[in-house]
Amino acid sequence: MSTDLKTFITNGYYGDFFITAVKTAPDQGTKGISLLIIDRNASGVSSNKINKLGWHASDTAELGFNNVRVPISHLVGIAGEGFRYLMDGLQLERLTAAVHSLATAESAFQYTLDYIAQREAFGKKIQEFQTIRHRIAQMAANIATTKAFVYHCCDLQDQNEYAVQECSIAKLQASELAVNVVNQCLQLFAVMALQKIIKSHVYIAMSVSAPLSEEPQKSCSKLSRK
Numbered sequence: 001m002s003t004d005l006k007t008f009i010t011n012g013y014y015g016d017f018f019i020t021a022v023k024t025a026p027d028q029g030t031k032g033i034s035l036l037i038i039d040r041n042a043s044g045v046s047s048n049k050i051n052k053l054g055w056h057a058s059d060t061a062e063l064g065f066n067n068v069r070v071p072i073s074h075l076v077g078i079a080g081e082g083f084r085y086l087m088d089g090l091q092l093e094r095l096t097a098a099v100h101s102l103a104t105a106e107s108a109f110q111y112t113l114d115y116i117a118q119r120e121a122f123g124k125k126i127q128e129f130q131t132i133r134h135r136i137a138q139m140a141a142n143i144a145t146t147k148a149f150v151y152h153c154c155d156l157q158d159q160n161e162y163a164v165q166e167c168s169i170a171k172l173q174a175s176e177l178a179v180n181v182v183n184q185c186l187q188l189f190a191v192m193a194l195q196k197i198i199k200s201h202v203y204i205a206m207s208v209s210a211p212l213s214e215e216p217q218k219s220c221s222k223l224s225r226k
Helices: 026-032 082-116 130-158 164-194 200-212 217-224
Strands: 002-010 017-023 033-039 045-049 060-068
Touching (some): 082 164
């Protein structure tokens, strides 16, 4: 029987089944956590959709479990090994967040390139100003180096390497890149970024979502130094 409240659960609103971490032996700490499959239609299960600033392609919900009965056949793997299973999956979560941030940076960068190629100031295109070209070159270099490392981590993942440190660095570096690139791009748009027709608000939401997801940036920073 499970009674709990879980917040910010991916696919929690539209999902039919939930793989849930449950304390089956509370006195044993992390050794007392098991993974259970819970049917969303089971008695006592409730789901409320969370309206987010960004990340609209993935639904997020608050799940409530009120004395939900779960059959023993719905146990995933071995009882008490749930925490270890979760830790094994975090590497892919970190890598996914890194790819998301990298894509955000690349998209915002290209969107800005298209804008400065058309926008004029003082009789010439914005992209022709030397200071602007320097900033664009620096962003391009940062994106390229981060992309190379993220792709390296993807290759390690494909080879089933348990590259915790590398994936932690990838998430940390890529998420900081996204925030920095979006901030730089907003400055190039200047006051025009305040218009809803400009997608600045979309990139702001996308850039801050990865650093807040799965685990705090400080945790990734500590893991990257191990």
